[in-house]
Each structure stands twice: as C-alpha cells, then as structure tokens.
Amino acid sequence: MPDIQSPIAFLRSQFFSIPPYPTKKYTGQTIIVTGSNAGLGLEASRHFVRLDAAKVILAVRNLEKGEAAKRSIEEATGRTGVVQVWQLDLAHYESVKHFAKRAQGLERLDILVENAGIVTFNFSMMEDNESSITTNVVSPILHSLLLLPKLRETGVKFNTLPRLVFVTSFVHWMTQFPEREEEKIFEALADEKKARMDDRYNLSKLLEMYAVQEIAEQITASSKKGKVVVNHSNPGWVVTEVMREWTGLKLFIFKVFRTILARSTEVGSRTTVNAAEGGEETHGQFLDDCTIGERSPLLQDKEVQKRVWSELAEKLENIQPGILQNL
Secondary structure (H helix, E strand, C coil): CCCCCCHHHHHHHHHHCCCCCCCCCCECCEEEEECCCCHHHHHHHHHHHHCCECEEEEEECCHHHHHHHHHHHHHHHCCCCCEEEEECCCCCHHHHHHHHHHHCCCCCCCEEEECCCCCCCCCCEECCEEHHHHHHHHHHHHHHHHHHHHHHHHHHHHCCCCEEEEECCHHHHHCCCHHHHCCCHHHHHCCHHHCCCCCHHHHHHHHHHHHHHHHHHHHHHCCCCCCCEEEEEECCCECCCCCCCCCHHHHHHHHHHHHHHCECHHHHHHHHHHHHCCCHHHCCCEEECCEECCCCCHHHCHHHHHHHHHHHHHHHHHHCCCHHHHC
C-alpha cells in the first residue's frame, strides 16, 4: 500500500472539519482564477465577487461555459461589471503565453489562483507530455511564472502582499512515485508503455507541489522587489464531475461514496479563498482544512524535489527562454 494519511484523520476532516465561511473583503483587488467555469474555481470566484473584488477574471478553456458562469455569479451576488471571461487552455503552451501577455496590460494583479486541472485515465499526448502532466503540472507553473512579475509589480505599486495560490490535494499521499527511479522522470512519464494512468492524477499533484515548494523557496531567496506569498491548499474530497470518464458500476459506486463523504463544492472552495488571504506565515506551506497541514514523506524529500524541478525548469526554459529569471 502507498503511504496515505490515517483513514481516521481523513474521515475526521471530511465529517467534522468545516472550513470557515469567507468574510475578508477584497475591495479594489484584481483576481484571476483558472478553471473557473465550474466546480471549485466557480465557487471561489463567486466568493471573491461577493467579497467586493473590483475585477475577477475567469480563465477558462470554453468561453461559452465561462459566460454562463459569469451570469451565474452575477445573479447570485447582484454585482455586474466585475467578472470578465478570458480564454486559457492549459493543454497548449501558446494559449498560456497569450493569456499572460494579455494580463500584463492589467493595472494590477493581487491574487492568482491556479485551480484548473484534469483527471484522465486514458493516455494521450499534449505538447511534449502526457496530457495530465501538461495540464496539471507544466502549464500551471508556466502560467504562474509568467505572471509573477505582475504580482510583484502590484505589491510594490500598491504596498500590498499579493498571493499566488495553487489548488492541490491530499491525493499526493496516495502515490509511491516509482518513476523517480528513472534517469529522466518526465521522459518516463511520456512513455505510454510505462504509464500508470490509475495513479497519474495523484502523481501529477505531487509533482505540482514539488514545484510550488521550489518556487516559494526561490522567491524567499530572491533580491527582487515585491513580496509574494505562495501557498497551496487542499480542498478535501469535494463534489465535482472530475470522474466523468467512468461509467457503469464503477461510476455508481463512486457516486455512492461521494454522496456519503464528499464536501459540497462551495464548502470546498472556502479553502481556496482562505489560502488567498493567507499571511506570510503560509508562504511555501501546504494548507489543509485552512491550517498548515502535514505533507507526505515523499513531498518532504528535498533531493527528489530538486530532481523534479531541474527537469521541469529545463522544460520551462525551452517553452519560454529566460522565464526562470522571473523568480
């Protein structure tokens, strides 16, 4: 069995730990939330608009669904002229770069929430990786580093503390990550013959979290002007439609357990909003139930983190030469 948190701790979290309802105001702030046409991203965006943000940008792959999400938020909050819908497809690097270039024209960027991701059990290639590695790991890190200068600029200009938030997961406990024994980790993950797709989502979250920790450490060590808090949060098991590939008995059993154990999407989204208001004490931290949480032994392995980052950094430089200078 892979390492995993105690089942008792998981059940205690799901049944008895209720994330606090967000009340902190975001007056005057500009916020970007990726993957915000549905699920956690939509509900977090609804909270940000309710809490008086000046501009909330829904970064979505499908503009039609994004517009529907915008209408839903406006109807629920009674606020218009706040939500904007911008296209962002994390499966394609050019889309990520185009979005970031457009965002450079914003007057300010106070909070960036990297929420978008996919769950797939079918192997397919997107860009130079298996699709979930591109969408859940490479592109969110690429996107965040491209926008990091705008976050820093905002902090200096308005004397604020911008936040870079990644929505990660407790499932990083659920992988043994055998691919770390390979000479080239990302090459191995792009080999269909070696792919363990039943574990791929869990592993993609672990890889993303290594990168988040590395980014936080390098920001801390940087001499650049403008502090930015970088953290990542666990929403718990939440009611979403991520298992849309499943059918039949497997889907039925999953839905039964989800009905019993999972939090509502709105309750889960509170953890994202909480991370977005986190102070300097949350920098580089994994937030679980809105407090600093326990990381898996693998996630605490600095040697593996450095290997993952070295390979990922090389990819990022190939996609956008000079991007690491943003750190």
